[in-house]
Amino acid sequence: MRIALHSRKLEKERSEFLINSIYEIINRPELELMISDGLALYLEKIEPELFKQLEVFSTTEELRGIDFMISIGGDGTLLQALTYVQELEIPIVGVNAGRLGFLASIRRENFSQTIDALINGYYSIEERTMLTVVSDREDLFGGIKFGLNEFTILKRDTSSMIVVHTYLNGEYLNSYWADGLIVSTPSGSTGYSLSVGGPVVIPGSENFIISPVCPHNLNVRPLIVSDQSVISFEIEGRTKNFLVSLDSRSEPVDATIELAVKKCPFKAKLVNTGGGEKFLDTLRKKLNWGLDNRNYAKE
Missing domain, CATH: 3.40.50.10330 (Probable inorganic polyphosphate/atp-NAD kinase; domain 1)
Structure with a gap:
């Protein structure tokens, strides 16, 4: 062996x-x-x-x-x-x-x-x-674009919030005015997502959890969607630099980047x-x- x-x-x-x-x-x-x-x-x-x-x-x-x-x-x-x-x-x-x-x-x-x-x-x-990140940047995360826990978009270089326009299977979902946004798997539901108020989801539940980080809306709450969904994003803010992370790996990006998350094939x-x-x-x-x-x- x-x-x-x-x-x-x-x-x-x-x-x-x-x-x-x-x-x-x-x-x-x-x-x-x-x-x-x-x-x-x-x-x-x-x-x-x-x-x-x-x-x-x-x-x-x-x-x-x-x-x-x-x-x-x-x-x-x-x-x-x-x-x-x-x-x-x-x-x-x-x-x-x-x-x-x-x-x-x-x-x-x-x-x-x-x-x-x-x-x-x-x-x-x-x-x-697991989830995988789809992007027009082939070198993002060193080409290793899958994660077991979560994908996160965060503000960078400013104290001002950002706006993450989010789409579910191409249909407009919401614009999150917040410090960032987390898309978590059930395995990652007990990590960063939990710390921002997301629910605990039992592994094997076949879901993704979308959780805003410090949202500036009292009526915005975490949302559970099917892991068959494709979740895509457009980011804007006072600066053009943002931070994206995948599990423990993170990289700076600018607002021109194309980003989406879907279920990993393995x-x-x-x-x-x-x-x-x-x-x-x-x-x-x-x-x-x-x-x-x-x-x-x-x-």
């Missing part, structure tokens, strides 16, 4: 876990390991002898034939791992060495059991819808081995969803 591993710089305690995890994989005779170029740069500094033993990948093409991608870190690390996997749809094992961990939900203490489960086939795969595949927290568990435990002392009162 061939394993790819991605991580990035971690705090000391977590870096020790990362190194121990790599040794655990390479000491298993049934496994072959490759590491990402980003991880290789980090590992070369903190554990050079281990680094010399490992094969490194830097492109999606080099991942052909890989059975699983393991991401060690937080949700941001897993989003980076997806930029390597792309259309290959390699199942991703998200091991949480970060804090919140909606996507990277497998606990560190369950790492050995997780490897056993992969080897023995004791796992399930959850498919997550999906993110997340591995569940039973060693992680389920979505609703994470909502309750880490976001205090439905927290009420009456739910825990002794009878």
Whole structure:
């Protein structure tokens, strides 16, 4: 079985876990390991002898034939791992060495059991819808125009709000006078969209969420639409420079750019081995969803 591993710089305690995890994989005779170029740069500094033993990948093409991608870190690390996997749809094992961990939900203490489960086939795969950005700028986001969480348009270089004229399948929807606008997937509904008042949407719901950022209208609220929709935008403001972001990647653009969002033709595949927290568990435990002392009162 061939394993790819991605991580990035971690705090000391977590870096020790990362190194121990790599040794655990390479000491298993049934496994072959490759590491990402980003991880290789980090590992070369903190554990050079281990680094010399490992094969490194830097492109999606080099991942052909890989059975699983393991991401060690937080949700941001897993989003980076997806930029390597792309259309290959390699199942991703998200091991949480970060804090919140909606996507990277497998606990560190369950790492050995997780490897056993992969080897023995004791796992399930959850498919997550992603979105893709359509633009007349081919180099936007380095050509990697898909995201698992959200696409965002934001004001830049000014304190003044912007206006985002928004269209749904070519039909005029609304002009948002705001600091920006977020289009989120269900996976991203617990991220930036949630922080601006968007709803939590269960993964697999086949929707997009359109959420304004600090709208200057009391009657403007987040809107849920089908993920079969094409959402397009025209941006205007006092300046001609704006910021667009896709998951953790962002770039400045000007008002002449053509932008639209639609469902990505491929999906993110997340591995569940039973060693992680389920979505609703994470909502309750880490976001205090439905927290009420009456739910825990002794009878």
